[in-house]
Amino acid sequence: MTTSTPTAASSSTASRWERFRDSYLLYSFKRDPIAQVSLAVFILLVAMALLAPWLAPMNPYDLAQIDILASELPPFWVDGSDPAYLMGTDAQGRDLLSTILYGLRVSLIIGFGAVAMQATLGVCFGLLAGYLGGRVDAFLMRMADIQLSFSTLMVAIVVGALFKAIFGGATFSTYAVPLLVLIIGLAEWPQYARTVRASVLAEKGKEYVDAARVMGLSSRRIMFRHILPNTLSPIFVISTVQVANAIISEAALSFLGLGMPETQPSLGSLIKSGFDYIQSGSWWITLIPGLVLVVLVLVINLLGDWLRDVLNPRLYKG
Amino acid sequence: MIAFLIKRLFHALLVMFVISVIAFAIQDNLGDPIQQMVGQSVPESERAALREELGLNDPFAVQYLRFAANAVQFDFGYSYVFNEPTTDVILRHLPATLELVAASTFLIIALSIPIGVYSAIRPRAWLSRFFMGVSIIGISIPVFLTAIVLIQLFAIGVSWSPFPADTGWGAWLNDLISTDGGMPAYGRGDPVPVFGTWETNFASLEGLTYLVLPAISLASIMLPLFIRLIRAEMLEVMQSEYVKFARAKGISLRRIYFLHALKNTMLPVITVGGVQIGTLVAYTILTETVFQWPGMGLMFLDAIERSDIPLIVTYLMIVGLIFVITNTLVDLIYGLVNPTVKLTGKPA
Numbered sequence: 251m252t253t254s255t256p257t258a259a260s261s262s263t264a265s266r267w268e269r270f271r272d273s274y275l276l277y278s279f280k281r282d283p284i285a286q287v288s289l290a291v292f293i294l295l296v297a298m299a300l301l302a303p304w305l306a307p308m309n310p311y312d313l314a315q316i317d318i319l320a321s322e323l324p325p326f327w328v329d330g331s332d333p334a335y336l337m338g339t340d341a342q343g344r345d346l347l348s349t350i351l352y353g354l355r356v357s358l359i360i361g362f363g364a365v366a367m368q369a370t371l372g373v374c375f376g377l378l379a380g381y382l383g384g385r386v387d388a389f390l391m392r393m394a395d396i397q398l399s400f401s402t403l404m405v406a407i408v409v410g411a412l413f414k415a416i417f418g419g420a421t422f423s424t425y426a427v428p429l430l431v432l433i434i435g436l437a438e439w440p441q442y443a444r445t446v447r448a449s450v451l452a453e454k455g456k457e458y459v460d461a462a463r464v465m466g467l468s469s470r471r472i473m474f475r476h477i478l479p480n481t482l483s484p485i486f487v488i489s490t491v492q493v494a495n496a497i498i499s500e501a502a503l504s505f506l507g508l509g510m511p512e513t514q515p516s517l518g519s520l521i522k523s524g525f526d527y528i529q530s531g532s533w534w535i536t537l538i539p540g541l542v543l544v545v546l547v548l549v550i551n552l553l554g555d556w557l558r559d560v561l562n563p564r565l566y567k568g
Numbered sequence: 569m570i571a572f573l574i575k576r577l578f579h580a581l582l583v584m585f586v587i588s589v590i591a592f593a594i595q596d597n598l599g600d601p602i603q604q605m606v607g608q609s610v611p612e613s614e615r616a617a618l619r620e621e622l623g624l625n626d627p628f629a630v631q632y633l634r635f636a637a638n639a640v641q642f643d644f645g646y647s648y649v650f651n652e653p654t655t656d657v658i659l660r661h662l663p664a665t666l667e668l669v670a671a672s673t674f675l676i677i678a679l680s681i682p683i684g685v686y687s688a689i690r691p692r693a694w695l696s697r698f699f700m701g702v703s704i705i706g707i708s709i710p711v712f713l714t715a716i717v718l719i720q721l722f723a724i725g726v727s728w729s730p731f732p733a734d735t736g737w738g739a740w741l742n743d744l745i746s747t748d749g750g751m752p753a754y755g756r757g758d759p760v761p762v763f764g765t766w767e768t769n770f771a772s773l774e775g776l777t778y779l780v781l782p783a784i785s786l787a788s789i790m791l792p793l794f795i796r797l798i799r800a801e802m803l804e805v806m807q808s809e810y811v812k813f814a815r816a817k818g819i820s821l822r823r824i825y826f827l828h829a830l831k832n833t834m835l836p837v838i839t840v841g842g843v844q845i846g847t848l849v850a851y852t853i854l855t856e857t858v859f860q861w862p863g864m865g866l867m868f869l870d871a872i873e874r875s876d877i878p879l880i881v882t883y884l885m886i887v888g889l890i891f892v893i894t895n896t897l898v899d900l901i902y903g904l905v906n907p908t909v910k911l912t913g914k915p916a
Contacts, residue, residue: 400847404847404850404853415875502711502712505854506853537717555704
C-alpha cells in the first residue's frame with residue numbers, strides 16, 4: 251500500500267520500477283528496522299485475514315461445526331486445554347483462532363472501507379473549500395470544526411445509535427459492514443478535508459494553476475487533475491493513521507453493541523463477548539483478540555510515523 | 569476584547585442552534601409521543617385527535633420553535649423509561665461523569681507536564697525514549713482494552729509462576745510479577761452525598777479506590793497525546809532565539825526551562841488540551857460501560873438500548889452544551905493569556 255505511492259504521481263522517461271528503486275522512500279525504508287518489522291507484521295496480518303477460510307481450523311459462521319460442550323477451553327499453554335483448539339474456545343464453543351482470523355478480516359475490511367469513504371468525502375469537500383473559497387469554504391470548514399469539536403468517536407456513536415434506531419436491530423446486523431463504513435466515514439471526513447484544504451490553499455497560488463486557468467480548463471479539471479496530484483503526500487500520510495483510527499472506532503462501536511453482531515464478529519465484538527466471561531477466569535476470550543487488535547493498530551501507527559517523517563508534508567496543525 | 573467576546577458568543581450560539589436542529593429532527597422523526605402516552609389499544613381516530621391537540625401536525629418550523637422555547641428553559645419532556653423529566657435523570661447521572669472526568673484530568677496534568685518537559689530537555693536519554701515508545705503503544709490501545717487489562721491485573725489478579733517456586737528467589741520473583749487483584753472495578757460504591765442529587769467519591773478513601781481504575785483508563789487515551797504535544801512544543805521553544813539568548817546571558821538552566829520555556833510551551837497546549845478535555849466526555853461512554861460506572865455515558869447507552877428518544881435528545885443537547893462551553897472558554901482564555909492574539913480577529 252505505502253510503497254507504490256511515489257510511482258503513481260506523474261510520468262517521465264524512467265520506468266516506474268526504476269524510479270521507485272532510486273527513490274528516497276525505498277532508501278529510508280531500507281535504513282529503518284522499525285518500519286521494516288512493522289510492514290512485515292502488517293503484511294502477515296493482512297495475509298492471514300485474506301487466507302482465513304483456508305488457514306482457520308473451522309468456520310465460525312457455520313453453526314454445524316460448533317460444539318457447545320467445548321466452550322471456554324483455555325489456549326494451549328494453560329492446563330486443561332484441548333490440542334484441537336490452539337488458542338482455546340469462546341463461550342459458544344467456537345475455536346478462538348478461527349474467530350480471530352475471520353474477525354481480523356472484518357476489522358480490516360471496515361477499516362479500509364471507512365478510510366476510502368472518508369477520503370472520498372474529505373478530498374471532495376477539501377478541494378471545493380480550498381479552491382472555491384468564500385461561502386463554500388466558510389460553510390464546509392465550519393461544519394468540520396463543529397464535528398471535530400465533538401470528537402469523531404462521539405459523532406460515530408451518535409450516528410451509529412441513530413442508524414440502529416432507524417433500521418432496527420435485525421436489519422442493522424444484516425448490513426452492519428456497509429453501515430459501519432458509512433458511519434465511520436461520516437464521522438471522520440473533517441480530518442481529510444482540513445488537510446486537503448490546507449495544501450490546496452498552498453498550491454492554488456502557484457503558476458501551473460494560473461496557466462491551467464488561462465488555458466480555459468474547467469474548475470473541476472483543475473481541481474482533480476492538476477491540484478489533487480500535488481496534494482497526495484499529506485493524504486497518504488494521514489490515510490495510514492486514519493486506517494488505524496477507523497479500526498479502533500469500529501472496535502469501540504462493536505464493543506458498545508453498535509457494531510458487528512456476535513454471529514459475524516469483528517475483533518471489537520470478540521472483545522465485547524469475551525468481556526462478559528473475564529470475571530469467571532476466561533481471560534483469553536477477550537485478551538487474545540485484544541492483543542491482535544493492538545498489534546494491528548500499532549504497526550499501522552508505526553508505519554504512519556515513518557511515512558510522515560519521510561514524506562514530511564506540512565500537515566495541518568491543531 | 570468586547571468584539572472578540574461577542575463574536576465568540578455568537579459562534580457558540582450558532583453551534584448550539586445547529587445541534588438543537590439535529591436533536592429536534594431526531595425527536596421528530598424517531599419518537600412517537602402518542603404511542604408512549606396511550607399505548608396500543610386506543611383507536612386511530614383518538615390518536616389523530618390527540619396528535620392535533622398536541623400540535624404534532626404543525627409545520628416543522630413551528631414545532632421546532634416550541635421545542636427550542638422549552639429547551640432554553642431546560643425542559644425536554646419526560647423520559648419514556650424513568651417516567652420523570654429527562655433533565656432530572658441527567659442531573660442524577662451528571663456528578664458521576666464529572667467526577668470521573670475531573671480525576672482523569674488531574675492525572676493527565678500531573679503526569680504529562682513533567683514527562684513531556686523531561687523528554688524535551690533530554691531527548692536522547694533512555695527514559696525519554698522509553699516514554700515515547702510507551703506513548704505510541706498507548707495511542708494504539710483502545711480505551712476499553714486498557715480498562716479490561718486493568719481489571720484483569722488489579723481487580724481479578726494474575727498469578728504467574730515462570731520461576732521455580734520452591735527456591736527463595738523464584739518465589740520472590742513470582743510474587744513480584746503476580747498481582748493480587750481486589751481493586752473495586754464495578755460501579756462507584758457508596759458515594760458520600762453532598763447536596764441534592766450530588767454524591768461524591770472524593771470524600772472518602774473507600775470512594776477514591778472505586779475511582780482509581782476508571783480514572784486511569786480514561787486518562788490513558790489522552791496522556792500519550794499530551795506528552796507528545798508538550799514534548800514537541802517544548803522542543804520547538806528550546807530552539808527559539810530568546811531561549812538561546814537567555815542561555816548566553818548565563819541564566820540558570822532550571823530557570824530557563826521552567827520559567828521561560830514552559831510558559832510558551834503551555835500556550836498551544838491550552839488550546840489543544842482544553843478541547844481534548846471536552847472530548848473526554850465522549851470517551852466516558854466507553855469507560856463507564858466497562859466499569860458499569862453510573863454516569864451519563866452508561867445512561868446514554870441504556871437510553872439507546874431502550875429507544876428512550878427524549879433522554880437521547882436531552883443527552884445530546886447537554887453534552888453539546890458542555891462541548892460548546894469548553895471550546896468557547898478555551899478560546900477566551902487563550903486570547904487573554906497570549907498577548908499576540910489579535911482579539912478582534914481569529915486567534916493566531
